[in-house]
Amino acid sequence: MGGTVAAVSSNGTYTFTKPNRESITLLAGLGVEGDVHAGVTVKHRFRMRKDPSQPNLRQVHLMHEELFEELRGAGFTVAAGELGENVTTRGIDLLGLPTGALLHIGDEAVVEVTGLRNPCAQIDTFQKGL
Template identity: 75%
Template sequence: MSGIVAAVSSNAEYSFTKPNRDSIMLLAGLGVEGDVHAGVTVKHRSRVAQDPTQPNLRQVHLIHEELFAEVSAEGFKVMSGDLGENITTRDIDLLGLPVGTLLRIGDHAVLEVTGLRNPCLQIDHFQDGLLKQVVGRDEAGNVVRRAGIMSIVKQSGAVRPGDTIKAKLPSGPHRPLDRV
């Protein structure tokens, strides 16, 4: 399973969106160099309020570019970085990956998938009604989250648009993604 990096984004300040960059540097055990969410312990405000000593399983946020086309069909305009992701991907089924999948990006960087992004009401502040587009329910009534995945950095390296992404699944049995 493989894909392509469509865009990279980071922001040193707390903001819902992140500006696109020519490249980002992933730092093992920390996240995106200079990004407000980088660190060994949680940095997302809601998580810090719960317990600031929790490990940061949300160092790098990836989202699939195909989602933007889906929400566009419903009248929403979303571009890379708008939903706060660090890496926008193309042609890889992020939501179908199991926990523990390793993503080799470019020549050196390696991420380990930790779970699903649990989107919050800030998405509706960005564009009213968008939250319902990225969080819904399946036929059985289970919550379905489509706002990307979270990961930790296992191996440092630069990431640029156009870099390849190669997924290495963990040995089974596979655990499906859940919110982190």
């Protein structure tokens, strides 16, 4: 499967968007080094309130750049990192990847798909109607 990494983003504090970076380091079993969502157990605030001991299945958040083009067609302006993703791809059918699929990123990193993420209510605060 061919494709490219269009952007990488991370943030050490809880914010909706994540600034783009020159590079990120993926740590096995943890996620993106220095990112607020890295760790063995869940780091998303809503899920932490429910059960902070549950496994972190969202260590690395991927999003396809083509989504931003679709959103532009609907009148929204969204760029890489603005929806909180760590890795923005191009040319990869992320939505079509089955749970358990292994996605090779760069020369060494392998990310296992653990599922789709449901849109968060904060998206509507970011841009009304999004």
